[in-house]
Amino acid sequence: MIRFLHRDLRRDLYAVLAATLLVTTAVLVGRHIQDTRHTLFVHWPPVFADWDPHIGPGTPAALAVAAATVAYGPALAARLPWRALLAAAWATALAWIFSLAWIDGWQRGIAGRLTTTNEYLTVIGRFHDIPATLRDFTHHIVDGTPRPWPAHIAGHPPAATLTFVLLDRIGLHGGGWAGLFVIVVAATGCVAVLTGLRALTDEKLARRAAPFLVLAPAAVWQGVSADGYFAAVAAWSVALLALAVTRRSLWCAAASGLLFGLTCYLSYGLTLFALIGAAVLVLGRAGLRERPALILPLLAGLAVVPVVFALAGFNWWQAYHLLITRYYQGVGGTRPYGYWVWANLACTAIITGPATAAGLRRTAGALFRGRAPRTARPARPARPARPAAAHTRLAFLVTAALLALLIADLSGMSKAETERIWLPFALWLLPACALLPRPRAWLTAQAVLALLLNHLLFTGW
Numbered sequence: 025m026i027r028f029l030h031r032d033l034r035r036d037l038y039a040v041l042a043a044t045l046l047v048t049t050a051v052l053v054g055r056h057i058q059d060t061r062h063t064l065f066v067h068w069p070p071v072f073a074d075w076d077p078h079i080g081p082g083t084p085a086a087l088a089v090a091a092a093t094v095a096y097g098p099a100l101a102a103r104l105p106w107r108a109l110l111a112a113a114w115a116t117a118l119a120w121i122f123s124l125a126w127i128d129g130w131q132r133g134i135a136g137r138l139t140t141t142n143e144y145l146t147v148i149g150r151f152h153d154i155p156a157t158l159r160d161f162t163h164h165i166v167d168g169t170p171r172p173w174p175a176h177i178a179g180h181p182p183a184a185t186l187t188f189v190l191l192d193r194i195g196l197h198g199g200g201w202a203g204l205f206v207i208v209v210a211a212t213g214c215v216a217v218l219t220g221l222r223a224l225t226d227e228k229l230a231r232r233a234a235p236f237l238v239l240a241p242a243a244v245w246q247g248v249s250a251d252g253y254f255a256a257v258a259a260w261s262v263a264l265l266a267l268a269v270t271r272r273s274l275w276c277a278a279a280s281g282l283l284f285g286l287t288c289y290l291s292y293g294l295t296l297f298a299l300i301g302a303a304v305l306v307l308g309r310a311g312l313r314e315r316p317a318l319i320l321p322l323l324a325g326l327a328v329v330p331v332v333f334a335l336a337g338f339n340w341w342q343a344y345h346l347l348i349t350r351y352y353q354g355v356g357g358t359r360p361y362g363y364w365v366w367a368n369l370a371c372t373a374i375i376t377g378p379a380t381a382a383g384l385r386r387t388a389g390a391l392f393r394g395r396a397p398r399t400a401r402p403a404r405p406a407r408p409a410r411p412a413a414a415h416t417r418l419a420f421l422v423t424a425a426l427l428a429l430l431i432a433d434l435s436g437m438s439k440a441e442t443e444r445i446w447l448p449f450a451l452w453l454l455p456a457c458a459l460l461p462r463p464r465a466w467l468t469a470q471a472v473l474a475l476l477l478n479h480l481l482f483t484g485w
Contacts (some may be wrong), residue, residue, distance in 0.1 A: 030102065036382035036460070039095035043373040043381035050370035057363060061105050063438065065355045070367040070479060071374060071443050076482035080133070082126025089120045089455070090239065090471035098463045109234060117238045118211035124416040124478045125207065125247035127428055137198040137248040137485070144173040144188045144250060145202055151189040158182055159337030165264075166348040167353045175252075178350050182338055183289035183329070184250060203248040207292050210252030213451050214238055216259035221455055224307050224421060225268040226414040230456045235384075235467055236457035241474040242375040247443045249485040251291075255448040258287045258297050264451070265301055268322065272315040281325025289329050293437065294448055296428040303334050303424035307417055348437070364439035374430065377473050379466035383456030384422070390459065391419035418455060426450035444485045452472025 045071075054069025061135060066072045069324065096482050102110060125133040134271045141144045150171075151157045164171055165178045172178065177185050188202050196205070219232035246252035264280035267273055284301065285344035312318055330340065351357070373381060393412075429449040438445055460466050477483070 032386075033461075036385060038377040039381045039385035043342055043378060046366070047370045047373055050367040053363065054367060057360070057372055063358050063360055064314050064363070065359060066411050066440055070364075070370045070440070071481070072441050072484040073481040074484075075480070077480050078127075078482070079093060079479060080127040080129050082123040082128075082133070082159070085123035086127060086475060086478070089116065089123055092327055093120070093235055094238045094467045094471060097238065098232075100235040101231045106222070109231065110218060113218060113234050113238050114215050117214045117243070118208065120238060121211055121243045121247040121252075123163070124243055124474065125203070127192060127478050128482065130200075132246050132482075134203040135198070137199065138188065138202045138206070139199040139249065142177075143284065143399040144185050145178060145192075145199055146174055147177050147185060148189050148192050151185070151386065154186070155336055157280065158333065162343045162346055165312045165343060166350050172350075175196070175354065176425050179347060180291055181289040181340060181343065182333070183286060184254070184291065185252070187250075187290075191439050206250060206253045207247045209256045210246040211256075213246070213252070213259045216263040217451050217455060218302070220259075220263035220266040221418070221421075221458075222271040223263075224276060224304065225418045229418055229455075232463065233455040233458035235463060236379060236470065237451070237454050239467055239474070240375070240450070240454055240468050241377045241470060242447055242450050242454075244474055244483060245375060245447060245485055249444040249447070251444045251447045251485075254287070254290045254294060255451050257283055258294050258448040261297065261303060262300050265304045265322070266308065268318055269304065270312035272311050272318065272320060274321045277318045278321035278325040282328050283325075285325050285326045285329035289311055289333060289340070291433055291445075291448075292347065292444065293435075295431055297429040297448065298411060299431075300421070300452060303421055310324040351437060356437075359439040361436050361439060365433060365436075368433050368438060368440075368442045368446075372446060372453075373449065374473075375443050376453050377470040379457045380453055382428060382466070383459055384426070384453065386459040387422050387456045389420040390415040391423055415459065416467050418458065422453060422456045429453075441485070445485075 041441045050070040051068075054064055054066070058066065058069055059062040067074045076413055097116075102113065104112060104125060122134075125137075127133060137143070161173075161182050164173045166172065191202060198201070214234070217237055218230050218234055221233055237303075246255070261280050261283035264283065266278035268280055280301075284297065287297060333340065390412075393416075426449075429446055432446065432449070457463075457466065
């Protein structure tokens with residue numbers, strides 16, 4: 025039947041079929057390895073989850089949000105004033121993430137997520153003296169040291185844990201407030217990506233991407249994994265950089281540098297966002313030529329967080345090398361690289377959905393058909409970009425995100441659990457869906473996948 029379809033649609037479906045086969049193979053091979061060798065340390069490979077068919081209080085809301093977004097999302101995204109679209113995208117993403125998490129119930133799905141053994145809230149009491157704890161932080165990373173940090177605290181720079189410590193200090197105690205904080209901030213990630221897309225490509229493409237950024241299967245892990253929060257911070261660092269080079273804004277450049285510095289102190293692996301930032305600088309090189317002084321506030325902002333932590337006594341490089349030791353002391357040293365180096369990509373196919381598989385196929389076509397990426401014009405006053413040029417710039421940006429993800433994969437420091445760890449990269453793969461025709465059909469596929477994941481599995485994050 026596929027051979028009777030239009031050639032481009034047929035190729036899209038082939039891409040979806042390839043992604044489906046990758047996921048299926050990862051499931052079957054993973055189950056065999058786990059059942060026979062017990063070396064994967066996941067119960068439902070390739071994702072960290074348990075088979076647990078269920079419904080919950082969030083089910084009606086999730087179904088309603090999905091149906092409304094599929095039915096009205098593309099039309100509203102095309103017609104709403106830009107600022108209203110951003111507000112609507114954030115509100116809808118918030119409803120989608122919250123309702124999916126709520127399927128597991130308030131305690132199991134939201135309030136209890138960040139209070140489990142390896143999570144951030146378990147060590148808040150050890151930060152009663154923040155400067156002293158930062159000076160002593162690296163002494164507790166490796167197993168065998170006195171009072172070693174739980175896995176997630178040891179596995180991230182201290183800004184990740186400090187976020188929840190500061191929430192507790194201002195009176196937002198416990199897992200409920202922490203979970204809500206993550207959901208609210210994570211939902212802004214789609215707004216950041218839309219802002220960056222409009223600045224670097226054109227408004228039409230950004231509008232076409234909006235429903236896909238809202239209704240992504242990744243939302244299953246944005247609520248309530250702290251990586252959803254990290255993803256939003258990283259996305260805003262890129263979006264502000266895009267605004268800096270297209271609007272020649274010194275303030276946006278400084279803010280972008282500040283957030284990128286924070287990103288690197290939330291997660292070691294997110295230093296790879298420098299590749300996406302470099303792509304933004306290439307696309308906006310005309311802005312840099314016209315106002316090279318943009319580099320100064322960018323670098324000044326970038327230095328703030330590292331300098332603050334260095335003065336507090338935390339050594340990022342030393343901590344990272346100790347983390348490598350800790351990683352191979354635990355399950356990271358047992359999990360087989362030969363499986364995870366490709367099964368991680370199956371996790372990415374799951375969190376980005378079938379629409380992104382088809383969109384990446386079209387992205388490759390746009391990149392190879394296009395010439396060198398054109399310089400982005402200022403967002404204001406905006407002039408319509410030629411479609412081919414806008415598509416090429418979109419493809420260039422998405423390819424940079426994909427390259428960063430592949431480097432993270434080959435590093436061997438992300439064996440398993442990439443359905444949450446790679447959320448920051450996934451947000452910048454989803455814009456590939458803007459190149460797809462028939463958005464409602466693709467949105468339906470995205471929503472169905474997310475709903476099945478959350479109702480059939482109990483995810484570990």
